[in-house]
Amino acid sequence: MKLYENIKKLVQYGINTGLTPECERIYTTNLLLEMFQENDYEDTDCNLADIVLEDVLKELLDEACARGIIEDSIVYRDLFDTKLMNCLMPRPAQVQKRFWEDYAVSPEHATQTYYKFSQDSDYIRRYRVRKDRKWTVDTEYGTLDITINLSKPEKDPKAIAAARNAKNSAYPKCQLCMENEGYAGRANHPARENHRVIPITINESGWGFQYSPYVYYNEHCIVFNGEHTPMKIDRAAFVKLFDFVKQFPHYFLGSNADLPIVGGSILSHDHFQGGHYTFAMAKAPVVEQFTVKGYEDVKAGIVKWPLSVIRLQCADESRIIDLAEHILKAWRGYTDEAAFIYAETEGQPHNTITPIARRRDGLYELDLTLRNNITTEEHPLGVYHPHAHLHHIKKENIGLIEVMGLAVLPARLKGELELLREYILEGKDIRSEESIEKHADWVEEFLPQYPDVNADNIEEILQKEVGKVFCQVLEDAGVYKYTQEGLEAFRRFIGSL
Numbered sequence: 001m002k003l004y005e006n007i008k009k010l011v012q013y014g015i016n017t018g019l020t021p022e023c024e025r026i027y028t029t030n031l032l033l034e035m036f037q038e039n040d041y042e043d044t045d046c047n048l049a050d051i052v053l054e055d056v057l058k059e060l061l062d063e064a065c066a067r068g069i070i071e072d073s074i075v076y077r078d079l080f081d082t083k084l085m086n087c088l089m090p091r092p093a094q095v096q097k098r099f100w101e102d103y104a105v106s107p108e109h110a111t112q113t114y115y116k117f118s119q120d121s122d123y124i125r126r127y128r129v130r131k132d133r134k135w136t137v138d139t140e141y142g143t144l145d146i147t148i149n150l151s152k153p154e155k156d157p158k159a160i161a162a163a164r165n166a167k168n169s170a171y172p173k174c175q176l177c178m179e180n181e182g183y184a185g186r187a188n189h190p191a192r193e194n195h196r197v198i199p200i201t202i203n204e205s206g207w208g209f210q211y212s213p214y215v216y217y218n219e220h221c222i223v224f225n226g227e228h229t230p231m232k233i234d235r236a237a238f239v240k241l242f243d244f245v246k247q248f249p250h251y252f253l254g255s256n257a258d259l260p261i262v263g264g265s266i267l268s269h270d271h272f273q274g275g276h277y278t279f280a281m282a283k284a285p286v287v288e289q290f291t292v293k294g295y296e297d298v299k300a301g302i303v304k305w306p307l308s309v310i311r312l313q314c315a316d317e318s319r320i321i322d323l324a325e326h327i328l329k330a331w332r333g334y335t336d337e338a339a340f341i342y343a344e345t346e347g348q349p350h351n352t353i354t355p356i357a358r359r360r361d362g363l364y365e366l367d368l369t370l371r372n373n374i375t376t377e378e379h380p381l382g383v384y385h386p387h388a389h390l391h392h393i394k395k396e397n398i399g400l401i402e403v404m405g406l407a408v409l410p411a412r413l414k415g416e417l418e419l420l421r422e423y424i425l426e427g428k429d430i431r432s433e434e435s436i437e438k439h440a441d442w443v444e445e446f447l448p449q450y451p452d453v454n455a456d457n458i459e460e461i462l463q464k465e466v467g468k469v470f471c472q473v474l475e476d477a478g479v480y481k482y483t484q485e486g487l488e489a490f491r492r493f494i495g496s497l
Contacts, residue, residue, distance in 0.1 A: 005046045007032045014088030017120040031087040054127040082191035085122045095196040118211045121194045137467025142280035145406040173228040176269040202243035217277040224271035233258045235325040241357035242317040254356035256400045261373040261382040264399045280405030295323040306474035308370040317364040339489035350374045386473040392438040393469045398477040407470040
C-alpha cells in the first residue's frame with residue numbers, strides 16, 4: 001500500500017536527519033497512522049535511499065485529500081503537512097537542551113545546528129526557498145543583493161475565502177508571539193506545530209530566538225520579545241541589540257524603525273532581525289569621521305551609503321549606547337527646513353532610526369540609519385520612500401533588510417520579467433500587454449544604452465537594470481542624499497549634536 005510506504009519513508013527521513021531517534025520508529029509510525037485514520041499497517045519493501053521530503057509529503061497530502069481528511073488547497077495542505085512533521089519532532093525542552101549543549105562548544109556551533117534543525121523539520125521549507133530568484137548588482141555603494149521572493153505560496157481562491165470566513169481569533173495575538181510554538185494554525189494563521197523556539201535573556205527580560213521561515217539570507221534569524229508589546233527605538237533597544245551580539249558575536253542584529261512607512265511590517269510586536277551574513281552596508285566605508293563632545297572615546301563617521309548612516313565604534317559597548325541615545329534624542333527633535341526635514345507636523349512625529357549592531361575586529365559597532373516618514377501631496381506614500389516612477393519594481397516599505405542592501409522584491413516580478421524578456425526580444429509593444437505596461441517607460445529609458453540585445457544577454461541586462469532601480473529606491477529613502485548639498489545638510493545635523 002502506497003500510504004504505508006510513504007509513512008515508512010517519512011519516519012526514515014526523521015531518523016536520518018536526527019529529528020527522530022531510532023528507538024521511536026514504531027511510536028512515530030503509529031502517530032502517522034492515526035493522522036490518516038488508519039488502523040492497519042504492514043512493513044513494505046521500498047527504496048529508502050535518497051528520500052526527497054517534498055515528494056514524500058506531496059504523496060501523503062494527496063492521500064489525505066483522497067480520503068477526505070483535508071481539502072485540496074495550499075492552505076489546508078500546509079496545515080496538514082505541519083502536523084505530519086510534528087510527529088517526527090522532539091519536544092521543546094529537548095531542543096533547548098541540545099541548543100545549550102551545542103552553545104557550550106561554541107555559539108557558532110549552536111546556531112549552525114539549530115539552523116539545520118529548523119530546515120530538517122520543514123519549518124523552513126527548503127524546496128520553496130530554493131525557488132527564490134537571487135542575483136547581485138555592482139553600484140557605486142558596493143554590491144547590492146537582489147531577491148524575488150517566491151517562497152511564500154500564493155493562496156488559491158478557496159484558501160482566500162476560507163481565511164475571510166474564518167472565525168476571528170486573538171490567539172496567538174500575532175505571528176511573532178511565543179504562543180505560536182506548537183500552534184496547529186488555521187486558515188488565516190500558519191501552522192507552527194513543527195516550530196521550536198530558543199528562550200534567551202536580553203536586557204534582563206525573556207525573549208525568543210528563532211529563524212525566519214523565509215530566510216532571505218544565511219541564518220536569517222528573528223529575536224522577539226516574550227511579551228506582545230509594540231516596537232520602540234530607545235536606549236533599551238540599543239542595550240538589547242548589544243546583549244544579543246555579546247552572546248552571538250558571529251551574528252549581526254538590527255531593528256526596523258518604529259514608525260509607519262519607514263518601519264517594518266509588524267510594528268505591534270517588539271522584535272529584531274539578524275543572522276550570519278555580511279551585507280553591502282556593513283562593507284561600505286566611512287567617508288568622513290567626526291567626534292561628538294563628551295564622547296571622544298567613540299569613533300564616529302558618515303558611511304558611504306545611499307541612506308544616511310552614522311557608524312559608531314568602540315571597545316566598550318556601553319559608550320556606544322550612551323552616544324546612540326544622545327544621537328537618537330537629537331534626531332527625534334531635529335528640524336532643518338532647508339533640507340526638508342521636519343521632526344513633526346500637526347503633532348505627528350517623523351524622525352526615527354534603524355539601528356544595526358555587530359562585532360568587528362574586536363570592537364563593537366553600531367550603524368544608525370536616520371529615517372523620516374513625512375508625506376506630501378506629491379509623495380503621499382512618503383517623501384523618503386520609493387518614488388512613484390519606481391513602484392513598477394518596488395512600492396513596499398524600505399525596512400531593515402533593504403536598508404542593509406538586500407532587495408526583497410514581490411513575486412509578481414518573476415512572471416513580468418519573463419514576459420518583458422519575450423517582448424523585448426521580439427520587438428513587441430510592451431504597452432499592449434496590461435501586466436507589463438507599467439514597465440514600458442523604464443524599458444524605453446534603458447534599452448538605447450544596449451546596442452546589441454539578444455537571447456544571450458537579455459537576462460543579464462534586465463537583472464542589472466532592476467538592480468539600478470533598487471539603488472535608486474535606497475537613494476529615495478535617504479534623508480540626506482549622497483551629494484555635496486546632502487553631505488552639507490548631514491554635517492549640520494552632526495554639528496548640532
